[in-house]
Amino acid sequence: MKKHIAFFVAPYQGHVNPLLPMVADLVGRGHRITCVAAPQFVEPLVAAGARAVEYASVWPANRSVPAEMTAEEMAKGPLQILRENIAVANAAERELAADLPDLVVYDTLLNFAGRALAEKWQRRAAQFIPLLASNEHFSVLQAVASEFPPIDPQHPALLEFGAQLGEFRAGHGLSAPGPEDFLAASEGLNLVCVGREFQPAADTFDARYVFVGPSLADPAERAPWSPPDSGAPVLLVALGTLFNERPDFYRACREAFADQPWHVVMAVGDHVDPADLGPLPPNVEVHRRVPQLAVLEHARVFVTHGGIRSAMESLSAGTPMVAVAQSVELDFTARRVAELGLGVRIARQEVTPEALRAAVRTAAEDPEIQRRVAAMSESVRAGGGAARAVDAIEAYAERV
Structure with a gap:
């Protein structure tokens, strides 16, 4: 049976x-x-075939x-x-109260809104976790x-x-916040x-948690890129979209x-002018x-x-x-990479050209790292990605 699913x-x-x-x-x-x-993400979601409901995000767009x-x-x-969650809940109730979804799938950062409206609407919820699970x-x-301080x-x-959390739930006719509202929330499907x-x-983590690995676009739909004709090994440098103001x-x-046997592809984001990096080799x-x-x-x-998404994409490839790592919590992922033998960690405060050269050389040449990355790559891809996630959502929606 076809369902109406709200994300x-x-x-x-x-x-x-x-x-x-x-x-x-x-x-x-x-x-x-x-x-x-949020408005800046409406276009790609609509292009994927969804109906979009905009809400006024309290988070500044495109910040570092x-x-x-x-x-x-x-x-x-x-x-x-919480205020972001309240904005989401207000928009969802305004647009969906007369057209209730069969299933609510909420991002783990929007658990206050997702859990509250699912409870109010008497609908089951699933949780989407694009991070390490807790x-x-x-x-x-x-x-x-x-x-942390x-x-x-x-x-x-x-x-x-x-x-405000108590007022938010009471305003929707719900009980006072419980431990699950402050700790790691869990649904029948995560x-x-x-x-x-x-x-x-x-x-x-029990069977309610489905580890699908990275959910990636179909290769036929990805933007193309070709390596240089020189045949030099490619080194990608990128700090994501939230931590890239690092000239x-x-x-x-x-x-x-510079002058090393690498072809370096560097993505610096919107907060650094490439011209400010000086002459490029x-x-x-x-x-x-x-x-x-x-x-x-x-x-x-x-x-x-x-x-974590960049790490999963790297392992998938x-x-x-x-x-x-460019923050304390990201350093956990960096330590995990080193612990599992999938690469090398450099503390942010210890970055020097010499340290970077040595770490890249180790990651490229260490046979144990190569072996472990190959094994983890196979494991990550075996998670099934987007297709397995959709299968799980369909099965869950039928059950509920």
Whole structure:
């Protein structure tokens, strides 16, 4: 039976991109899809076949996140996330109350809105997790909590968060917030865009968690890219969309690989002018953005910020990494890459041209890294990606 499925979409490129092939596949199978999304993501979602409901995001679009966060910024984070959830819920209720979906699929960052409206509408919900999954046994934030600035639990922003969450649920006729509203939420179906073998404490996640690995666009639909005629090995350098205002890092990469036997493809994003990086050697090309999947298919090594989607894309392509985390939580992924022997980690504070050269050489030449990356690549791709996620959504929608 064909279903009406509503997706609550978080306003981040790395969260939207894996949804696009899933939405397109669901539409192709005859389902009606509504996506509640920030304005900058409406166009690709509509192109995938969804009906889009816009909401006014409280997160600034196209920003670059600083490497360090103060205790004050950390304390305000939960309240800002809640306000984003409230904006999503308001738009969803306005547009969908008279056309209720059969199933709500919410991004893990929008769990307040997703859980509340599913409960109010008496509909079941599924959770979409484009990050490492968390449960009572493992949480990235708990794992790195000691590295964040200490936060006063009586900080006014945290108290306001608790009060507004209670008001939000009460305003929808729901009970007061429970532990599941503050800890890792879990649904009857939780789609995780990570390979199971990469997930820490994987054996503690039950059958409700489906580790599909990266949800990637069909190869025929990806932007093309061809390696240089020189035959030099390709080195991709990219820091994602949220952590890329790092001109000093790009300059260090330029210096590290000038006149080296590499062809360097560097993506610097919208916050750094390529001209500000100085004269480029002939073996280094710099762009604001590149077709990452297509470049990774040819890359010998990937220098990355440690984003989980970038890591999964790299592993899917069988490319070892040099992980230079650009925030505390990303450093967990970087450490995981090193722990599993999938590449080399460099602490952000320890980046030098010499360190970059040595790490890239190790990632490219170490036979054990090559072996482990090949094995993990096979495991990650075996997750099934978008097609398996859609199969799971269809089966779940039929059950509920």
